Amino acid sequence: MDRRSIANALYFFLAMMTVIYLRDWWVVSRQTEYVPYSRFEQLLEQNKIKKVSILDDTIEGELNEKTQQGYTRIVTNRVDVDLSNALSKYHVEYGAVHQSRVFETIFSWVAPALVFVGIWMYFTQRLASRSMGPLVSLGRSKAKVYVETDTKVTFADVAGLDEAKEELAEVVAFLKSPERSTRLGARLPKGILLVGPPGSGKTLMARAVAGETGRPFYLTNGAEFVEMFVGLGAARVRDLFEQARKTAPCIIFIDELDALGRARQGPSIAGQDEKEQTLNQLLVELDGFDPHQGVVLLAATNRPEILDPALLRAGRFDRHVVIDLPDRRGRAQILAVHVKKVTLAAKVDLDEIAAMTIGFSGADIANLVNEAAIVATRRDHPGIEQDDFVTALERIVAGLERRSRVLTPTERRVIAVHESGHAIVALALPDVDPVQKITIIPRGIGALGFTMQRPKEDRYLTTRTELRHRLAVLLGGRTAERLVLDEISTGAADDLKRASEMARDMVMRFGMSEGLGNVVYAEQRAQFLLNDISTVAASEHTREQIDDAVAALVRDAASLAEAILTAHRAALDTLSEQLLARETLVAADMPKLPFWSA
DSSP states (O other), X not given: OOHHHHHHHHHHHHHHHHHHHHHHHHHHHHHEEEOOHHHHHXXXXXXXXXXXXXXXXXXXXXXXXXXXXXXXXXXXXXXXXXXXXXXXXXXXXXXXXXXXXXHHHIIIIIHHHHHXXXXXXXXXXXXXXXXXXXXXXXXXXXXXEEOHHHHOOOGGGOOSOHHHXXXXXXXXXXXXXXXXXXXXXXXXXXXXXXXXXXXXXXXXXXXXXXXXXXXXXXXXXXGGGOOSSTTHHHHHHHHHHHHHHHTOSEEEEEEXXXXXXXXXXXXXXXXXXXXXHHHHHHHHHHXXXXXXXOEEEEEEESOGGGBXXXXXXXXXXXXXXXXXXXXXXXXXXXXXXXXXXXXXXXXXXXXXXXXXXXXXXXHHHHHHHHHHHHHHHHTTOSSBOHHHHHHHHHHHHHOOBOTTSOOOHXXXXXXXXXXXXXXXXXXXXXXXXXXXXXXXXXXXXXXXXXXXXXXXXXXXXXXXXXHHXXXXXXXXHHXXXXXXXXXXXXXXXXXXXXXXXXXXXXXXXXXXXXXXXXXXXXXXXXXXXXXXXXXXXXXXXHHHHHHHHHHHHHHHHHHXXXXXXXXXXXXXXXXXXXXXXXXXXXXXXXXXXXXXXX
């Protein structure tokens, strides 16, 4: 018998003894009246006492009839007098009674001891649970379990991912009717990997699968398996799969799988043993559970390139579902889902908002709707208007306006000329994104002004000419400063950085240099996070050629920008003066320039 059972037995015994004692006390107290000894003598003289029991310390008497209060017995203190003579005188039956003190002894000695023992065991157990609880639960899985009523997410709540939903519909069909899905001998893949950029809806899609099936949903992430002590992560993996088998059919979803399944490299060293054992246990579990049991393992990552090859082989995570950034139609559908939770004005064009949000993920769009609601609330609008969405978009892309930052007249003129240079070059080139807004109001951390260009449509391919024109737009600000002010400033630092990266990609990744030919000198290893460019081994002479080719592209783009600004110098001066006067210009305020033909 464990300690908890012993404590429960002691508590039950103590409660039972207390009940018995209280019952006896209640019964006796309802029939017995305590009287002084003088009153006892009066009752003897009046012949109202039928029988007497002489105890060690007290005398109990039984009355001939009930009193007015309904008592039938009396009790008084024993006094050392010639009691026997008095009782005989009045012909009262009496006799000495040995008073048993067993019950009193138990209650006065054993019961308090039991109480103290119970209190001691209770606090000892509480302290043990607090100090040893984390150690006892180290090997247990920390996965959160959801059922159908907890999930409340279906495919209807996931917009813009039609292809992924069609792919995962097979999982839903299998879990709902496994007999029908396996009638021809097919089996469901053991592991399904959801890959995509951050915020694209991988976790939401996994929840939707669970919501569609109505099956238990185990939600965890790769970092929860990694611990400092070797073997704990593997124990948690075993515990997770044991729980899942008991509730099958069910879904296990491991978010951020790369924290657990990073590729193993070289000999094990301290700190890597735990990760490798955890990964090995996951591989064993994937091989060990029967696909016909109905345990579906979903995982998500935005870094599939670093996963261990053993995880991705056939029979494990052999099916990859891409959860990519939505296109314009998908963004409009996502907007339609999120605007149901807010109050819109009468004339809001969701399709136009979707066109403005190229490159936005589902999470970005949800944040845009929330920011627009905040802007509309601050402006006391009855509903969210189109302009509120535009303001929210500018806040997300460029940062908050910082009107409190005081710029000198010279700085304001430099910024106005700089931003006007970007706009004039963009207006003159035919295949660049159209200019929608120019401002010289500082925003964010370091932006003293910005020129907003809005793409007309989603693009998936870009030509060399288009990239050259983008380079020219980036260098238009620095070139305008040189032409108008005969000076250059530090305001072009970000433009130069972006132009250098674009030119280097053109040479090293896209093979757009005539001198170097169609050879790739760099590879992009990351797919969904920031581009991680690694240089391929090349000779010193080849590296010099790469540097020369990059510099030549940037130099040619600057020459193109200078030619455009020189030809449209009057428009440049007019636009910069208007920008100084009004601080912000929109598309309707832009000059109409003929397209430049190079």
